[in-house]
Amino acid sequence: MGNNNNEKSVVCHKQNYAYAVFYCHKTETTESYMVSLVGADGTKVKAVAVCHKDTSQWNPKHLAFKVLKVTPGSVPVCHFLPQDHIVWVPKN
Numbered sequence: 001m002g003n004n005n006n007e008k009s010v011v012c013h014k015q016n017y018a019y020a021v022f023y024c025h026k027t028e029t030t031e032s033y034m035v036s037l038v039g040a041d042g043t044k045v046k047a048v049a050v051c052h053k054d055t056s057q058w059n060p061k062h063l064a065f066k067v068l069k070v071t072p073g074s075v076p077v078c079h080f081l082p083q084d085h086i087v088w089v090p091k092n
Contacts, residue, residue: 008026008028008089008090009026009027009030009032009087009088009089009090010024010026010027010087010088011024011025011030011050011081011087011088012024012085012086012088013085014082014084014085022086024086027050029052029053029054030051030052030053031050031051031053032048032049032050032051032087032089033049033050034046034047034048035047035048035049035080047080047081048081048085048087049078049079049080049081050078050079050080050087051076051078052076052077052078053076055072055074055075055076055077056072056073057072058072059072060072064077
């Protein structure tokens, strides 16, 4: 996946239903990355990280701002996606 330079992607979040239901939305101010991780025991996994480049319109009370001790719009906010979430990115 790498860096999604054109910044257009669709993210799908799994919903809590007895069958597969996803809430999907288009994003234009994020970058997606495939990240290789290695655990202390040597276990290797690949994970998807998403960076929100423009957080200026987010609620100032959002947990990310409290944890990172930053304000909306001041820095990108990045996080890993849970295992059952999906990111669709255009082919480069």
